[in-house]
Every structure is written in structure tokens, then in C-alpha cells.
Amino acid sequence: MTVKPNNSIGERIFALLLLAAGVSACAASVVLQLRTDGANAGTFPLIVSVLFVLFAVLNTIFVFRSAPHAPRGSLSTVLLIMLLLCGVCASLLLHVPLWIVCPVFLFFACFVILRQRLLASLITAFVTTGAIYLVFAVLLRVPLP
Amino acid sequence: MQDLISVLQLLIRPEVLFPAALGTFLGVYIGAIPGLSGTMAVSLLVSLTYTWSEMPAIALIMGVFVGVVYGGSRSAILLNIPGAPAAVATGFDGYPLAQKGKAAEAMWLACIQSFIGTILGILALAFLTPQIAKVSSLFRSVDYLLLGVLALLLVGSVSRGHMTKGLLGAAIGLFLGCVGNTSQFSVNRFTFGVRYLDGGIGFIVAMIGLFGAGEALYQLSIDAPAVEQNVPKRIVPPIRTVWKHLPLMLLSSVLGIFVGALPGAGGDMAALLGYDAAKRTVRKNEVPFGQGAIEGLIAPETANNAAIGGALIPMLSLGVPGDAITAVLLGALSMRGVSHLSLQNARPDLFLLILAALILAALFLLLFGLTGIRLFVRVLRIPKGLLMPIILVLCMVGAYAVNANVYDVLLMTGFGFLGFVMKRFDYPVAPVVLGLILRNLLETNAIRVVLLSTSGSVFGALTPFLAALLVLSVVLGRIRSRKEHV
Numbered sequence: 001m002t003v004k005p006n007n008s009i010g011e012r013i014f015a016l017l018l019l020a021a022g023v024s025a026c027a028a029s030v031v032l033q034l035r036t037d038g039a040n041a042g043t044f045p046l047i048v049s050v051l052f053v054l055f056a057v058l059n060t061i062f063v064f065r066s067a068p069h070a071p072r073g074s075l076s077t078v079l080l081i082m083l084l085l086c087g088v089c090a091s092l093l094l095h096v097p098l099w100i101v102c103p104v105f106l107f108f109a110c111f112v113i114l115r116q117r118l119l120a121s122l123i124t125a126f127v128t129t130g131a132i133y134l135v136f137a138v139l140l141r142v143p144l145p
Numbered sequence: 146m147q148d149l150i151s152v153l154q155l156l157i158r159p160e161v162l163f164p165a166a167l168g169t170f171l172g173v174y175i176g177a178i179p180g181l182s183g184t185m186a187v188s189l190l191v192s193l194t195y196t197w198s199e200m201p202a203i204a205l206i207m208g209v210f211v212g213v214v215y216g217g218s219r220s221a222i223l224l225n226i227p228g229a230p231a232a233v234a235t236g237f238d239g240y241p242l243a244q245k246g247k248a249a250e251a252m253w254l255a256c257i258q259s260f261i262g263t264i265l266g267i268l269a270l271a272f273l274t275p276q277i278a279k280v281s282s283l284f285r286s287v288d289y290l291l292l293g294v295l296a297l298l299l300v301g302s303v304s305r306g307h308m309t310k311g312l313l314g315a316a317i318g319l320f321l322g323c324v325g326n327t328s329q330f331s332v333n334r335f336t337f338g339v340r341y342l343d344g345g346i347g348f349i350v351a352m353i354g355l356f357g358a359g360e361a362l363y364q365l366s367i368d369a370p371a372v373e374q375n376v377p378k379r380i381v382p383p384i385r386t387v388w389k390h391l392p393l394m395l396l397s398s399v400l401g402i403f404v405g406a407l408p409g410a411g412g413d414m415a416a417l418l419g420y421d422a423a424k425r426t427v428r429k430n431e432v433p434f435g436q437g438a439i440e441g442l443i444a445p446e447t448a449n450n451a452a453i454g455g456a457l458i459p460m461l462s463l464g465v466p467g468d469a470i471t472a473v474l475l476g477a478l479s480m481r482g483v484s485h486l487s488l489q490n491a492r493p494d495l496f497l498l499i500l501a502a503l504i505l506a507a508l509f510l511l512l513f514g515l516t517g518i519r520l521f522v523r524v525l526r527i528p529k530g531l532l533m534p535i536i537l538v539l540c541m542v543g544a545y546a547v548n549a550n551v552y553d554v555l556l557m558t559g560f561g562f563l564g565f566v567m568k569r570f571d572y573p574v575a576p577v578v579l580g581l582i583l584r585n586l587l588e589t590n591a592i593r594v595v596l597l598s599t600s601g602s603v604f605g606a607l608t609p610f611l612a613a614l615l616v617l618s619v620v621l622g623r624i625r626s627r628k629e630h631v
Contacts, residue, residue, distance in 0.1 A: 011570045018313065025320050028335055040595075041332040044588040045323040052320055055313035062309055078366045078565060085358075085537060086558040093551045098542070106534050114365070114530035124531045132542055135178070142546045 015056075015063040022056040025049040080113050098145045102129045148497060155501035160198075164205035165502050169509035172212020176228045177219040177521075178543065186213050187473045194477075200498060206477065207502035210470055211510055214412055214450055215259040222251045222442075223524055224536055226357035230348065231412035231449040233578060234420040236356065238434065238441030245437050249522045254439065255446045256514030257387060258394065262447035263507040265398040266405070266454020271500055273402075274462050286593035292407070293587040297579070310572045318580020319587070321346050341552045348581040350544050354557040355574045357540040359564020361533040366569070386439065393423055393440060394447050401448035405455020411470070412449035412456070413582060419448025454503070461496060537561075 026049040033042030089105045103125040111121035136142045155161050168190070175186045186209050194202035217232030222239035235255060242251040297315060324335045325345025336342040387394075397419040404415040423444035424434050432438045460471045478495075524532070544557035564574050 014566055014570055018317075022316075025335075032332075032334060036332050040592065041334060044591060045320060045334060048316055048319040048323065052313070052316040055309060055316050058309045059313050074366060078362045081362065081365060081534075081537070082558070082562055085541070086555065086562075089541065090551065090555045090558055093545075093554060098545075102538055102542075106538060109534035109537070110531055114534070116528065116530040120528075120531060124535065128535050128538060132538070136542060136546060143549045144542065145545060145551055 011063055015060045019053070019056040019060050022049065022052040026053050077113060081109055084108055084113070093145045099129055099133060101145075102132065148493075151494075151497050152501045152504070155498060156505060158200070160201045161204045161498070161501055162505060164201040165208040165505035166509045168205040168208020168210075169212040169506045170208075170513050172209040172214075172506075173216040173219075173510070173513045174212075175209070176213035176216020176232075178228060178539070187470050199495070202477075203495070203498055204502040204505070206474060207499060208506040208509065210474070211263055211450070211453060211503065211506035212513070213470075214453060215256065215446075215510055215514055218255040218259070218446055219252060219521055222255065223248055223521060224357065225360040226536065226540070227352060229413075230352065230578075230582065231416050231452075232445075233352065233356075233413060233575065234416040234445035234449075235442060237420060237445075237575065238436070238438045241435065241437035242439075242442065247437070249518050251442055252518045252521065253515060254386070254442055256511065256518075258443050258446035259450040259514065260507055260511045261387075261394055262398055262401060262450030263453055263503065263510065265395075265447075266402055266451040267500060267503045267507065268454070269402045269451075270454040270457050270461070270503070274458050286590040286597065289407075289586060290590040290594055293583050293590065297583055297587070307571060307573060311576045314567070314573055314576035315580040318577040318582075319584050320580075321351070321577070322348075322581045322584025323588070341550070344548075346556065346581065347547060347553070348578060349547050350553045350557050351560050351581055352578050353540050353543050354560025355564035355567075355577060357543070358537055358557060358561025359568055359574060361536040361540070362561060362565035363568045364529060365533050366565070390440065390443050393427060393443055396422055396426065397444040397447040398451040401451030402455035402458075404448070405452030406458045412452040415452035415455070416445035416449040417579065419444040457499065457503075461499070 026046070029042050029046040029049045031042075033046055036042055084105060089101050092101050106125035106128055107121050110116040110124055111118060116124075133144070137144050171190070172186060187206060190206060190209055194205055197205075213229060214231050217228030217230075218235040218239065219228065221227040221232040221236035222243050225236050225240040227233045227236055239251050239255065242248065322345070324342055326333050326336075326343050333343055400419050400422055401412075401415040404418055405412065420441060423440045427438075427440045430438045430440050434441045456471045460475055527535075540557060540561065541554050544553045545551065547553055563577075566572075567574050567577075
């Protein structure tokens, strides 16, 4: 008896999530088409979402049947950075200016998560913040949070 | 002959020379910053030059226009973050070249190609304006729809052997492009009551997230050692390289000029079509496309800069902007009281000034493009643990700068994570951006075609010739895709 090679759980979950997203998109397009009868606002999304589902089904079959890939590094660093970037920094930006959020993010990311040297992390945090302000706010007059 | 002498005289006038130099310099460096698009750079400078006289103002703006299109390639090559949508295709092979330690060579080559593309675009602008304008004005909705479908077939080129995953990505991009309140319908689509989504998902924010943040997160997840960058002593790539790819350059330039001249289709589409044309026509490339093929860098860089001349053709002859930047330029000219319809006949002096400013900008592009590359390459020597957080911050600020909206940062982060997961599981991210870019062109023209057709369906408007061309495109695309798999 031969054992079929399988891909990682993560890849399978991602393929299934894409399929679920496609089905949701298709359902939402049908609702939109019915709600805006005559305006054709849902026609194009409906066509696209049907294609979305079709390719997602093909992709899921492909993923479940194909050979396994080589392992690809650790996820924990990325998740920690994402948590810091999305959960902390982007939320903080709603209330705190960038010149505080930016060095804090850089210092934590470089020193705490990515284990860089203290001095290098501090220099990176403050020089990058200064450079961003100089280029965006002073030279180009782009409003920053 | 008189016109040529006038242009030559304009080239040495200080009020044209210095602003063109300053504009090109600013364009090259602003273009390299993710989030600061060419349209934004030109808009900022138009407001600054409002009080200036016509000559230096137009010279500066033209310099920025040329500089910014090239500038976008630098960050695409070094960091896989296209500085502008026109540089998306540059990253397909430019970034793999940088990963092989050839970042400097790639940037030099990109500069030379941008220069050649710009010059050929200027020549077309000078000599072919009436003819090209006539052809582009004949384009109907159905032709634009066909153009959109053809551009969508580029998925095959950017999928790197994962056709199903690429098509899925394009479908995701097209669907995400439908989110929001579009100009055609007064209906909020898929916003789920979130007011921020009413304006839709901006493809610049998506692009920064998918390419920039996604790549930074992916690099942090793997333990690949830093690549030693080779900085050659020659400042100009061997003439042999340029000469060898002359036919590809000419093909990309012609494509760039023509696509640029089509209203609504700008340098981004020109570059993508140029890349696709290179994949279809180049047979004896030493390195496969997507893995650092020089041809994959030459074609989009030549095409997107050639599109500058192309985009100015309908603007200067018909008063119709070729892309977003020329729309801003048109507004700037209107503010100055310039009647923009058939500018070539109505204001020949201004037409010649634009030509002179573009020529100077192309020359300064060579100067500023070929210098400072060693400094840029040093960026890649910064340890990954310091560089990647800096890139993430740049993505954050770049996303915010697009609309001055904090929610764009959140959206960019979401796209960043999506880009990371896609890259981790070998899904090409470029088709998602392609779908986002093409949605408006496809949907708008599909609706127009349906409304204009007597049968009330998009198929009723297709002539047999167009239908045959469509089928042929799909079949050829499929055959090529199979060949790549074999």
C-alpha cells in the first residue's frame, strides 16, 4: 500500500480558508445582485466570485494532492511582529503621534524580538524616526499621524 | 527645422535647465519611497510651482514625471517594494537579481533602459502625435475591455509556474477591487457598514502591504544568510548587453508608447504588458523569467518610461489625459489658463518647451540614476534584524501617506500578512495587485459595452474579429503555460 504525500496542515488550512472566502464572496454577490435589482451592481462581482470559487476548488484539490514542500522557517517571529505592528502600533497611531510609536516599534522589534544589539537597536529606532520626519514632514510636507 | 532649433535653444536656457535637473533629482528619490506615487509627487509640486512662471514650472514638473517613473524601480529591485505601480513588473526579475548580489547591475541597467525608453517616447511624441492620437481616439469600450482581458492574461506570466494559484490570486484581486462605492453605482458593495471601506481598497496600500510588508515578514521567518552584493567598477553596463537586447527594447518601447497613449492605461499597464511580451518573444534567455532574467528587467523598465511620451500624446493633441499624472498636468495647465485642446497647434511654444524639458529630464535621469547606486546598494548590507523592521515602518508611513488615514495602515498590515502567507505557501502575489488594478477598466467597459450593445449582452458587442482574437489569446496563453510546465 502506498501512502500519498501530503502538504503541511497550514497550507491545507489556507487553501480551505480561501475556498470559504470564495463561497462567502459568491453568497454576498448574489445578495447584492438581488438587493440592487436592475442596477447591475452585483453582476461583475458575481462573475468574479464564481471564478473565485472555481479556482479555489481547483487549488484545494491541487494542495491536497501535491507533494509536500520543504519546511519554511519559524512562524513565531512573524506572529510577534504582526502583533506588535497591527495590534499595538496601528491601534496606538489612532491616539499617539508617529514620532512616539515609530521608535517604540523599532526598538521592540529589533532588540526584544529580533535580538539585535542594544546600541544598534537604539540608533536604528531614533535615526529612522528622524529620517522619516525629515523626508516626509519637513521636505515633502506630507502630513504624518 | 525651425522647431528643432527652438528646442535646442530651450535646452540651454537656465530657467529650463535647472528646474528640470531639480525635478528629475526629486523624482528619482521621491519615486523610490514606497507610498509616494508619481501622481502625488506631481500634485505636490504643481501646488508649489503655481506662483512660478510657465517655463520653470513645466520644466520642473516634467523632470519629476520622468524621475519618478524610474525611481520606483530602485525600491522594487532592492527591497521588492515597488515605489510606484509602474515598477511592479520591475520587481519580478529585479529583486531576484538583487538576491543574487547583482543589485547594482540591475539598477544601472534599469536606468539605461529608462533613459532609452524615455527618449523613444519623446521621439514618438515629437513626430507621431497626430497619427497615434487618431488611432487611440478610435478605441471603443469593447477595445478597452479586450485590452483589460489581454492584461488579465498576464497572470500566466506572473504566476511563475503556479497557474491555478495565480488565477485564484487574480480573482481575489478583482473581487477586492469591487469593494466600496464605485462611480458607476450609488451602492456600497461589500462594505458591511464599515465607512472606511466606502472609498474602496486602494491598490497602492495593497501593493505596499503585499509586496513590501509581506516580503519583510517572509524574510524574518527564514534564516537565509545575507547575500554579498557585487558592485562592479564599471558605471555603465557593457554596450554589448544593451545592443544584444535592442529588438526587445524597441518592442517594449513601441508597446509602452501605444499603451501609454490609451486614455486610462498608464505606465503600470505598459510595464506589465512589456514584461509579458518579453516572456512571449525571448527564447534564448540565460536565466528563466522570475529568477533574475535581464530581459525581465529590460522590458518593463523600457516600456514604463516610453509610456511617458505616449501618455502625453492624447493630452497634447486631444486634451485627454493618458494616465493619472497627465490628468494632474492637464489640471495644472488649465489653472494657468492654457487651452489644452490640440495644444500642439494652439500653443506650439509650450509643446516645444515640454519636449525640451523631457529631453533634459532624460539626460539628468542618466546622471542621477547612475550616481548614488553604490549608496543605495549599501542598504542591503544592513543586518536583516534591523533592515526588516525599518521596511515595515516605511510601509506603515507609506500607507498612511497615501490618504492620511490611519485605517490604511491597518489595511496595509492585513495585506502584509496575506502577502506573507501567500509567499510562504508559494502563491504568487502579483496577480492580486493585477486584479485590483484591472477591475475598474474591466467593469467600467463591460458595463458600457452592455449598455451600448443592441442585444444587451457583452457578447452581442463582440465582433467576430474581436471574438477570434480573444479565443486565440486564451489558447496561446494556455499553450505557453503548458510549455512552461513541461
